[in-house]
Amino acid sequence: MAVRYPRPLRPGDRVGVTSPSSGVAEKMCGRLDVAIRDLEARGYEVVVGRCMDGSGHISAPAAERAAELTGMLTDPQIRAVVPPWGGETAIDLLPLLDFERIGRAQPTWVVGWSDISTITTPLTLLTGVATVHGNNLMDTPYRTPEGLLSWLDIVEAPRDEPFTQTPPGRHRAAGWDDYALYPEVRDLVLDSTGRWIRLDGSGDVDVEGRLVGGCVETLVNLAGTRFLDTSALAADGGTLVYVEVADSDAYTACRSLHGMRLAGFFEGANAVLVGRTKGPDGPTLTQHEAVLDALGPLGVPIIADVECGHVPPYLSLVNGARGRVVHTAARSEIVQTLD
Structure with a gap:
């Protein structure tokens, strides 16, 4: 398999935020705002989708979540997609995602862990586009412990430079x-x-x-x-x-x-x-x-x-x-x- 890597993020790029699984409850919106402000402080334009409702276990019906995620991954202006966090049933998106269309588009970083790996791992295996198993958006404001790298460190890094991580103990x-x-x-x-x-x-x-x-x-x-x-x-x-x-x-x-x-x-x-x-x-x-x-x-x-x-x-x-x-x-x- 020929793996394709999205280009490194740089200031001025757009970052899409959508919830392929669980959305953000109203009481958690303060943290969401902090995370978005942190991205903006690094020079990124943040685009928040419609599928963000946190009143239930999913942010929107499966068809709507799949359409929004596919739209972000095929929008040449959006260079990374970072969900707020995981959830329970992202699996319902898989038969609805247009993997062929996503695979033909310019590669876009997708970042997340937990239930988001239900999306990122198949994306890499079916399209050849690299994805990041790393911090979700709500984790992003944390200071990174010594020895480790945040998802932003990785997606901003030059392609030709290997990067090393060591456990902090x-x-x-x-x-x-x-x-x-x-x-x-x-x-x-x-x-x-x-x-x-x-x-x-x-x-x-x-x-x-x-x-x-x-x-x-x-x-x-x-x-x-x-x-x-x-x-x-x-x-x-x-x-x-x-x-x-x-x-x-x-x-x-x-x-x-x-x-x-x-x-x-x-x-x-x-x-x-x-x-x-x-x-x-x-x-x-x-x-x-x-x-x-x-x-x-x-x-x-x-x-x-x-x-x-x-x-x-x-x-x-x-x-x-x-x-x-x-x-x-x-x-x-x-x-x-x-x-």
């Missing part, structure tokens, strides 16, 4: 900030320590491949369909697959990962990165054991507690980018190249 065990009470919060409190862990054995890891992945709870529903066919991407030297469990218990996570493996999602993987999770262990099965039970048969390095999930902070990953993961006793890092 700290994460957040507490719950989410209350945006209704503190819409301007910018300090991401990281109250716990931890590092990457190799689950499949010992020894140093130094492996490369094309990055692809997302949220297990949403992607498992696409396993075995054309929307999650990684074969073309894996044909170019293999993949580095990243997955993250939002909050499922260990038994559910185990079943989901088994199903994704049996459906071929991990075929061609050179390594698997597993996001740190707040999902509970079971009485007889931990989250790490669940991963190893399901993915151990792959026979590739499996590195857990990576900052790519629902436990802040966020390590931004570009679907389709060439990645190199190094994990030793002395250092852990991931280098991405938009080639």
Whole structure:
């Protein structure tokens, strides 16, 4: 698969905001305003769509959400699309999105995580256009911890310069900030320590491949369909697959990962990165054991507690980018190249 990268963002570009899944409730609009002002302060023109209603679990009927997203991705004036956050049922857009039209258009950055990976991962696999698994819009005002890069750092970066991220060694065990009470919060409190862990054995890891992945709870529903066919991407030297469990218990996570493996999602993987999770262990099965039970048969390095999930902070990953993961006793890092 020939991966295509949108050009770097520069001041004066337009950024589209729409909600392919959940919209923004009235009490959260203060945070939305802060995030939009931050983009404008960087020199971007922000265009907010009509599909933003936060009174229910979706922002608008599926046809309207699909039309607005397709419109933004095919508008040559809009250079990036950043939803406010995820949600529950973005899957209903997939049969309605015009992937052929999107694929013919000038590439546009799409950024998001959680339920947004239901959109971004198929976009890359079906159109060849790179997408960013990174901060949602509502996360954008947070200051980026040392060692990591925000989605803005990545989409603004020159194409010919590899970029490296290293784990900060700290994460957040507490719950989410209350945006209704503190819409301007910018300090991401990281109250716990931890590092990457190799689950499949010992020894140093130094492996490369094309990055692809997302949220297990949403992607498992696409396993075995054309929307999650990684074969073309894996044909170019293999993949580095990243997955993250939002909050499922260990038994559910185990079943989901088994199903994704049996459906071929991990075929061609050179390594698997597993996001740190707040999902509970079971009485007889931990989250790490669940991963190893399901993915151990792959026979590739499996590195857990990576900052790519629902436990802040966020390590931004570009679907389709060439990645190199190094994990030793002395250092852990991931280098991405938009080639």
